[in-house]
Every structure is written in structure tokens, then in C-alpha cells.
Amino acid sequence: MTTYKSDHYQPEYQDSLVPTLVHDGRPVIQSSNIAEYLDEVFPDPPLKPEGPVLRAQMREWMKEEEEFLFRLIVTLSFNTMMKMRAAAYGMDQLAQWSRRHPDQARAQDYLERISSPADLDAVAAAEKKLRWHMERLDNQFRQSGGPWVCGGVFSLPDICLAGVVDRI
Ligand SMILES: N[C@@H](CCC(=O)N[C@@H](CS)C(=O)NCC(=O)O)C(=O)O
DSSP states (O other): OOOOOOGGGSGGGTTOOSSEEEETTEEEESHHHHHHHHHHHSOSSOOSOSSHHHHHHHHHHHHHIIIIIHHHHHHHHHHTTHHHHHHHHOHHHHHHHHTTOSOHHHHHHHHHHHHSOOOHHHHHHHHHHHHHHHHHHHHHHHHHOSSBTTBSSOOHHHHHHHHHHHHO
């Protein structure tokens, strides 16, 4: 059984964001930033495609994940599966864990989103937008020839988009 205890709200977790990488005692946050950091620290094999055209595509899809796909997934998740967390643990327990959060505004926002009734209009709108972005991604695979976002080389956007695909 998964034991969810909001341990990322402990003060030692610092920024309280998942994922956080601690390397040489220093925390690195934001998943795309972590992937790029690891590529710089461990450059072999490289995780950036060669040449300005493919590099531009790489950046485009990393941004697409951050600016659109991740946000849509948050809307969909909080209106569906995340509400199961409220049922599973109870709001009293979640509120108790949330008191450890260093950013109380964020903690309150989380509690509100997890306990409010599902906004089915927001779900329908997010689903429609998500479909549009995933069709665009499909098209990118067709144009690059696959099997990866930028063609034959596995690179940073493949890592960034994996979480989105997993959550879908
Ligand atoms: N775009 C960021 C998002 C990080 C993020 O929002 N993580 C969530 C879990 S998916 C979190 O830690 N939430 C706890 C909070 O905001 O207090 C990334 O990819 O690293």
C-alpha cells in the first residue's frame, strides 16, 4: 500500500515541491530544470539533440509541457483522482499534514481544491484543450519521424512529457 503522508511538507524538504533533486547538498527543483541539470552534470549520453532546428523543437516541447500540458493535467487531476485523497485520508488528516507546509497560502489552496465539488465544466474544457495539444504532439512525432519527440535521439522533452502521459 502506498503511504502518503505529505512528507514533502516537512521543513527539511525545503521548497515542498515534488520532485526535488538534492545533489552535492544543493536542492534543484522543477522537473525540466532537474533533467537539464542532470544532463549538464552527467553529459554522456547527451540529452539534447544536435543542431539549432532540433534544439528549437526541444525547447518548444519543454515549454509546451510547462505552460499547457502540466496545467491542464492539474485541472483534470484535482477535479477527479485527487478528490479520492480527501475520501481516503479525511480532510482532518490532510489539514493536519498541511499545517507543516512552509507556504501556508499554497497549503490552503491545495485543501480547497481537494475538498471543493468537482467542476465538471472545467474538466470538459481541459479535456478538449488537452486533446488539441496531444494531437499537436502526434503531429510532431509524424514530422520528426519518431520514435522520440525530436526524431531518432531520446532527449529532454521525452523526459518532461513522460509524466503527462503517465498521468493521462
Ligand atoms: N512544474 C513543476 C511542478 C511541481 C509541482 O507542482 N509539484 C506538485 C506535485 S505534482 C507539488 O509538489 N505540490 C505541492 C505543493 O505545491 O505544495 C515540476 O514539474 O517540477
